[in-house]
Amino acid sequence: MTRLERLVVPLALLGCATFLLVGCLVSTNFATFTVEGVAQGLVYGSLALALVLIYQATHVINFAQGELAMLTTYIAYQLTQWGLSYWEAFPATLAIAFLLGTFLQLTVIRPVQHRSVIATVIVTVGLFTVIDGVVNWVWGGQYLTLPTAFGFGSWDVGGVLIQKFYVGTVVVVLASLAGVSALFRFTKLGLAMRAAALRPASASLAGVRVDAMLAIGWGLAALLGAVAGLMTDADPVYTLNPTFMQAILVFAFAAAALGGLQSPVGAVVGGLAIGVLQALVIGYVPAITSQLQLPFAFALILVVLLVKPNGLFGNRQLVRV
Amino acid sequence: MRGRILPLGSLAVLAVLLGVLPFVVSDYNTYLGAEVGIFFIAVLGLNILTGYTGQISIGHGAFMAIGGYTAAILSRDHHTNLVVGMIAAFAVCFVSGLLFGLPALRLEGAYLALATFALAISIPQLPLQWDKYLGGSTGVQSSSAPSHLLGITFPAATSVSNRWLYGLAWASSAILFVLAWLILRGRIGRAFRSVRDNEIAAVASGVEIGVYKTLGFAISAAYCGVAGALSVLASFGSTSTGSWSVVLSLELLIGVAVAGLGSLWGILAGAAFVGLLPKISTSIPVVGTDHGRDVVYGLLVILVMLVLPGGFAGLLARARSLIRA
Numbered sequence: 001m002t003r004l005e006r007l008v009v010p011l012a013l014l015g016c017a018t019f020l021l022v023g024c025l026v027s028t029n030f031a032t033f034t035v036e037g038v039a040q041g042l043v044y045g046s047l048a049l050a051l052v053l054i055y056q057a058t059h060v061i062n063f064a065q066g067e068l069a070m071l072t073t074y075i076a077y078q079l080t081q082w083g084l085s086y087w088e089a090f091p092a093t094l095a096i097a098f099l100l101g102t103f104l105q106l107t108v109i110r111p112v113q114h115r116s117v118i119a120t121v122i123v124t125v126g127l128f129t130v131i132d133g134v135v136n137w138v139w140g141g142q143y144l145t146l147p148t149a150f151g152f153g154s155w156d157v158g159g160v161l162i163q164k165f166y167v168g169t170v171v172v173v174l175a176s177l178a179g180v181s182a183l184f185r186f187t188k189l190g191l192a193m194r195a196a197a198l199r200p201a202s203a204s205l206a207g208v209r210v211d212a213m214l215a216i217g218w219g220l221a222a223l224l225g226a227v228a229g230l231m232t233d234a235d236p237v238y239t240l241n242p243t244f245m246q247a248i249l250v251f252a253f254a255a256a257a258l259g260g261l262q263s264p265v266g267a268v269v270g271g272l273a274i275g276v277l278q279a280l281v282i283g284y285v286p287a288i289t290s291q292l293q294l295p296f297a298f299a300l301i302l303v304v305l306l307v308k309p310n311g312l313f314g315n316r317q318l319v320r321v
Numbered sequence: 322m323r324g325r326i327l328p329l330g331s332l333a334v335l336a337v338l339l340g341v342l343p344f345v346v347s348d349y350n351t352y353l354g355a356e357v358g359i360f361f362i363a364v365l366g367l368n369i370l371t372g373y374t375g376q377i378s379i380g381h382g383a384f385m386a387i388g389g390y391t392a393a394i395l396s397r398d399h400h401t402n403l404v405v406g407m408i409a410a411f412a413v414c415f416v417s418g419l420l421f422g423l424p425a426l427r428l429e430g431a432y433l434a435l436a437t438f439a440l441a442i443s444i445p446q447l448p449l450q451w452d453k454y455l456g457g458s459t460g461v462q463s464s465s466a467p468s469h470l471l472g473i474t475f476p477a478a479t480s481v482s483n484r485w486l487y488g489l490a491w492a493s494s495a496i497l498f499v500l501a502w503l504i505l506r507g508r509i510g511r512a513f514r515s516v517r518d519n520e521i522a523a524v525a526s527g528v529e530i531g532v533y534k535t536l537g538f539a540i541s542a543a544y545c546g547v548a549g550a551l552s553v554l555a556s557f558g559s560t561s562t563g564s565w566s567v568v569l570s571l572e573l574l575i576g577v578a579v580a581g582l583g584s585l586w587g588i589l590a591g592a593a594f595v596g597l598l599p600k601i602s603t604s605i606p607v608v609g610t611d612h613g614r615d616v617v618y619g620l621l622v623i624l625v626m627l628v629l630p631g632g633f634a635g636l637l638a639r640a641r642s643l644i645r646a
Binding site for chain 1: 371377379424427428430431432434435436438439440442443444446447450567571574575578582613614615616617618619620621622623626627630
């Protein structure tokens, strides 16, 4: 790869950022769409990061990630029904999500993960069905509402109305992303987890308990998913129902594919890009109706993968024949 | 020759059993049998791609949808015969599979899974967008007039009896099974397996990887197209959008896993698993709700993956080696 090629992606991103900034200064409409897109994009990003964490360690895409996030949001709902306030239920839900993710890895994923990718993917598909059924069984299919996380008001910033929950979402997601990356970068546990994901055999020779690390990885992914679920529900437009994370999961897939499944930074940047693009397209291109949003995401995934088969931040693996 | 007697004999017994079945069981069970036949074709098709060529797809329900809509639109606009509709579905899906397979050439493993999943999610949205031609959420309704082909009068798609449906589904299954067997035993099948087992070695031996991956996509899509056309028949000639959700694509993949990847012998078990299990579990008390059914279904899928690594085909192989020993 030449130096020029290496500069293409950062330069293109810088260009996009400049475009957005200028647009926001010029038009208040544009600014409104962008803020909405950033908040939504960060939610995609955190779910995409959850996918990437699992993909890095085991080369498996967890198709149940969205449903897991949906289940944990229902658990948060139940906790508030039992009398906890929203912000008391929030950390409790994250803890439960972590335990649930770890538990699932230990019980159903570990026995198949060494067998084949397809077997593991099918187990996650089975999990998808089970979680869907359990939630419908316990809470029913009707729409439920969580207490609002950030209230309904909005702030006026230079003529642009910014809703409070957008700001709240951005803060919460960024905080959890910072927490996870600090864990990976600065703690011994994080180092061990990175080692287990990168070189399982060498890591286990060095005394890292690889299996335990993989289980913790699933727990962290479930935790990030819970953040995504709870923050999706912070948007008053979304009400809690058993399918509310499915479209979000597709956009998270698109984000992860865009950023490259191996790159945590790529997942977040990809999520932001997809979120902003989606908000702008809905705002400015009436031809893309709500029915065409998912096909649009699909076309986007295909185009990105055709141009950069390993995503924007992925490294190409060269094979010579 | 001796090695051939057991498989051929068991095939013959199976064919006789399947032929007698609709005359001894109830009308509803005949319908269920037809559904299994439809799944048989789709699972067979997906197994050619995932099991033999090693390319995962979580989106073959989309090709079933394309096949179903092709047959229904032809019937609505041109009053085509059932069989002609199925052949058209085969052809249209073959071409769609080629068109999807070409860009998919650049994708591997997980990325391919993502792209096919996105396909499964987006195709069912299209009828809602172009509702004038594709019928919106109610779908396309096939013509209600009977049709003729080669001197045989075919019932209209709207009034096919369950026995007819059963016969058509299993006759198509038999033809497509033989076709798959012929394809897979020869040059093409060897090329497919070499792509699956070791791409680099395959290229080094002169196998054009791109051609065979795309061909695998096209053939499997065409099989799913026929299954889609049949499943439109099974719902009184209508292509209601609800029947093509992602769940359908997931069911096909589950069917392949239960059948056993890369084997033709387990497919009946895989098709019966996805075709019958949801219906059986609704009749069990306590779990007999829709959602209880999902729980049981999902748990069984996980259990099968944990207990039967090679699917049903692996179980058969183990039983056979036990008999020999």
